[in-house]
Structures are given as C-alpha cells and as structure tokens.
Amino acid sequence: MRKYQIIKTRTPMPQQDPHERAHNFSEVALGYTEEMAIKEANRCIQCKTRPCVKGCPVEVPIPEFIAKVAAHDFEGAIDKIKEKNVLPAICGRVCPQETQCEAKCTLGKITGSRPVAIGRLERFVADWEQRVKDIGEFDEGTCVDLSGKTKVAVIGAGPAGLTCAGELAKLDYDVTIFEAFHKTGGVLVYGIPEFRLPKKIVQKEIDNLRECGVKIKLDAVVGKLYTLEDLEEQGYKAFFIGVGAGLPIFLNIPGIELNGVLSANEYLTRVNLMKAYDPSYDTMVDSGKVIAVLGGGNVAMDSARTALRLGAEKVIVVYRRSEKEIPARREEYEHAVEEGIEFHFLRNPTKIIGDEKGFVKEMEVIKMELGEPDASGRRRPIPIPGSEYTISVDLVIMAIGTRANPLLTQNIPNLKLNKWGYIEVNKHMQSSIPNVFAGGDIVTGSATVISAMGAGKEAAKGIHKFLQGKLDDS
Ligand code: FAD
Ligand code: SF4
Numbered sequence: 450m451r452k453y454q455i456i457k458t459r460t461p462m463p464q465q466d467p468h469e470r471a472h473n474f475s476e477v478a479l480g481y482t483e484e485m486a487i488k489e490a491n492r493c494i495q496c497k498t499r500p501c502v503k504g505c506p507v508e509v510p511i512p513e514f515i516a517k518v519a520a521h522d523f524e525g526a527i528d529k530i531k532e533k534n535v536l537p538a539i540c541g542r543v544c545p546q547e548t549q550c551e552a553k554c555t556l557g558k559i560t561g562s563r564p565v566a567i568g569r570l571e572r573f574v575a576d577w578e579q580r581v582k583d584i585g586e587f588d589e590g591t592c593v594d595l596s597g598k599t600k601v602a603v604i605g606a607g608p609a610g611l612t613c614a615g616e617l618a619k620l621d622y623d624v625t626i627f628e629a630f631h632k633t634g635g636v637l638v639y640g641i642p643e644f645r646l647p648k649k650i651v652q653k654e655i656d657n658l659r660e661c662g663v664k665i666k667l668d669a670v671v672g673k674l675y676t677l678e679d680l681e682e683q684g685y686k687a688f689f690i691g692v693g694a695g696l697p698i699f700l701n702i703p704g705i706e707l708n709g710v711l712s713a714n715e716y717l718t719r720v721n722l723m724k725a726y727d728p729s730y731d732t733m734v735d736s737g738k739v740i741a742v743l744g745g746g747n748v749a750m751d752s753a754r755t756a757l758r759l760g761a762e763k764v765i766v767v768y769r770r771s772e773k774e775i776p777a778r779r780e781e782y783e784h785a786v787e788e789g790i791e792f793h794f795l796r797n798p799t800k801i802i803g804d805e806k807g808f809v810k811e812m813e814v815i816k817m818e819l820g821e822p823d824a825s826g827r828r829r830p831i832p833i834p835g836s837e838y839t840i841s842v843d844l845v846i847m848a849i850g851t852r853a854n855p856l857l858t859q860n861i862p863n864l865k866l867n868k869w870g871y872i873e874v875n876k877h878m879q880s881s882i883p884n885v886f887a888g889g890d891i892v893t894g895s896a897t898v899i900s901a902m903g904a905g906k907e908a909a910k911g912i913h914k915f916l917q918g919k920l921d922d923s
Pocket of ligand 2: 564
C-alpha cells in the first residue's frame, strides 16, 4: 500500500502581476502546469472518510480524480469528474471551494495547513481536456440526433438550465433550452467578468452540451413571446424553469434617479455581454473618474475590478459591515486589494448629490458600528448619529443584491411562489404544477453556480421519474 507523505505547503497558483492586470481583461489566475498539478495532487492523503466529497454540492469523486492526476492520467481524471459535473472548467474557477469541498479536507484539518487545492486541480484537468481535444469550431453535424424522443423545455440557459438540459439529454430526451438573451450562459456570461471566467471557456462547455443533442433557442423570452401553454401545444411534456433572480435592488435613498447611478447588473451586462471592454465595440458604458461601488459580495468585487480596468482613477467599495463580514470570496477580495481598490468599511450611503445638470457629484455616507448578530448570524450594522460626511464621486454602482423577476412566474396560473416571489418546489424540484420543475436562483434566491447546477441535476432526475410515471412525492 502507498505511504502518503504529508506535504504542508500548497502549490501556489501562477497569476498576472497585480499592476499589469489592473489594466487588462485577461484572466488573473493562469492555471497550474502539469508539474504543479501532479505536485499538488500528491498532497492528497487519500483519506478513507472522503469528507471533501460531502462538501461538494454535486459530489464529484474528488479523491479518485486527484489520484488519477497524481498518476499523470489526466484523461482518467476528467472522466471521473464528468461522472458528476458537466461544467468542470467553470466550477474549478468560480466555486467557493473554501467554504465547500476544501473546507472539509482532512489534510487541512490534521496539519493546520491549507487544504488540497481541489478547485485548482479541477480547473487544470478541465483545461487540459479543452486543450488536447480542441477540435476547432462547434459543428452542428457532430450533434447527437434526439428528435422523435419525448420533448422537454428548459427555460433559462444559466448553470441550472444548462445542467438540467445536459442530464436530460443523457437520459435520451429531446431537450430545447429557451434563453431570453442572445447568448447562453446566464450570469456566467453577463455577470462574471472575462478576467475571472473567460467567455471562451463557457462557450466550450456549452458546445459540449450541444454535441449531446441539446437544442438552444436564443432571444426567446418565455412569458412574453411564448406561454407554457404555447409550448405544451408544440408537444413539450415537461418544463424546467431556471430563470435566475436577476432583478436589481436599489437603496432607497435620495438621489438614486441621478445620471451616474446604476445597478451592477446593468453595468456588468454592458461590459461583459455587450463587450464594452473591447474598444472595437461601440457599447456605451459610463467610466467615471471616481467610482463608488456599494456592497461587499462577489458582484461588488467584480464591478469594482471591472471599473478599474475600464480606466477609473479611483474605485471605492463602500460596505456597511467590517472586513471580517465581507461576503465575497476571500480570494476575490484579496485580488481586489492587490489591484488597488479602496475599501471603506463600516460606512453606509445616506444620500447621492447631483450637479445642476443632474449628474452625480458627491455621496453622503454615515459611519456604522456593529451590534448584536441579526437573522443572518452576522453582527447588525448600526448608524452612528451625526457621523455623516461627503465624498466626491462621479459614478455609483449598486451591488447590494437582486431578487426574482416576476415576468415569467406571474404569467403561469397556479404556480406557487413564496413571499419573496421565488418558486416553491418539493424535494424533486417539482413545483405546484406537476409537469413544471424549477431550480437555481429562482428557487433559492441569489446563491452559487454549483448549487444552481446541483438543483438542475436533481430536477432532471425528477422530470425523468415524472415522465415515467414513477415520481414519489412523499
Ligand atoms: P442565471 O445564471 O441567472 O441564469 C438564468 C438565465 O435565464 C439567464 O440567462 C436569463 O437571461 C434567462 N432568463 C431569465 N428570464 C427568462 C425568460 N423569461 N425566458 C427565457 N430565459 C430567461 N457564484 C459562484 O458560485 N461563484 C462566483 O464567483 C460568483 N460570482 C458572481 C458574480 C456576479 C456578478 C453575479 C451576478 C453572480 C455571481 N455568482 C457566483 C452567483 C451565480 O452566478 C448564480 O448563483 C448562478 O448563476 C445562478 O444560476 P441560475 O441558472 O439559477 O441563473
Ligand atoms: Fe484528499 Fe482532502 Fe479529500 Fe481527504 S479530504 S480525500 S485529503 S482532498
């Protein structure tokens, strides 16, 4: 039996220099080389209890794929990952591994050192596959023909919808995805910026799905262009709703109507999906000199780092709690700090002030202190009376959260929603309408890529059982 040596030091990830990368949209993390991946894989002690697998929402066989990397069998490693995860190049880059699989790693626990870099290894293996199997442009002719099989409609091409569609195609259903935008990928393409998740990576993962026979209809807003009844008349027997929760929330303070106040959603969509980052495109985007981003999550980090890359002189993140409570992934926060983003903690905006032409000029903020924990378990921020002051800004980006868009859900009679407008589902992801399933952010509210994928996968199982007349709703 192989003896495992404890290697405490985690193999560092090569990355672009912070000063250089703050001015370009190329990927920040450059990925492991083969030697680095094998070295890191050898840190895994192949513990029998495999707690990392339980920490992964889709239960990737982590020790097994890592053992294959250590043995230089990258083909075997990708096959192992794909038993459970159809979008590994994406998950390896954006999953919050530090709170999921890596948080449970035995090596990290017994040695007090950093856990095995599971996400980086997953990314390495997925990139290796894309590199060696690069067969050029997607070719419709390579698709599996599923026509004539039972038809299922998937609404929304984000991670939930894409995963559900991929799983259903594997089960031999004739699946069509209806997507409102002109691009597939959901937040993966319109939210998460190029420097964190290159669009070509997402596109290749989507091409893999299309090769499995999944059809995609773009510019197809269900609830506006088609109702579910229209689709039923076209022969669809079951539905999966994965429309996300992309309706932005604005702070209710004076001045939000001014020119130069916008939601992170609009800002990132203009930059990412409409390519405002590419000088050869004419897409308009405000690129103020001093930009304030409100919020402390991944969306705030992405907006701030995008603003810097678009040429802002100064970018300030204003967050009402302290550094400790910041909800963004630690790595994204640290990257933002390295790139020169300023963080104003324990501050909350109270007013946005405009000039005589109606453009943002200043923002009034109030200092905060932390009280007792609230329902979320985090200490409640409390304003300190009389501590207001103003800062000069010329663009304010609100990244304080999103909620469910009622466009589709309100147009489906008898669809049960909770008080926040999210779809209620049972353990099979089945809604109050038997042939309508749902998952991802439209069920949970804003969450993660991997949880949306996990939901898409569960829903595919539920749809399969339902169509076979074997769904047990106990
Ligand atoms: P979405 O990804 O929102 O996809 C929904 C799709 O449905 C969209 O393509 C939309 O156009 C389409 N649609 C909507 N309405 C209709 C309709 N009526 N008809 C047809 N199509 C419709 N998570 C992480 O795990 N790690 C991260 O680093 C991370 N960073 C993030 C950064 C940003 C800027 C944002 C906004 C989110 C981030 N998240 C991150 C969260 C994660 O992206 C989401 O939880 C995840 O994408 C939800 O997947 P989904 O499939 O439910 O919805
Ligand atoms: Fe390897 Fe850590 Fe998973 Fe154990 S918990 S199998 S050491 S990655």
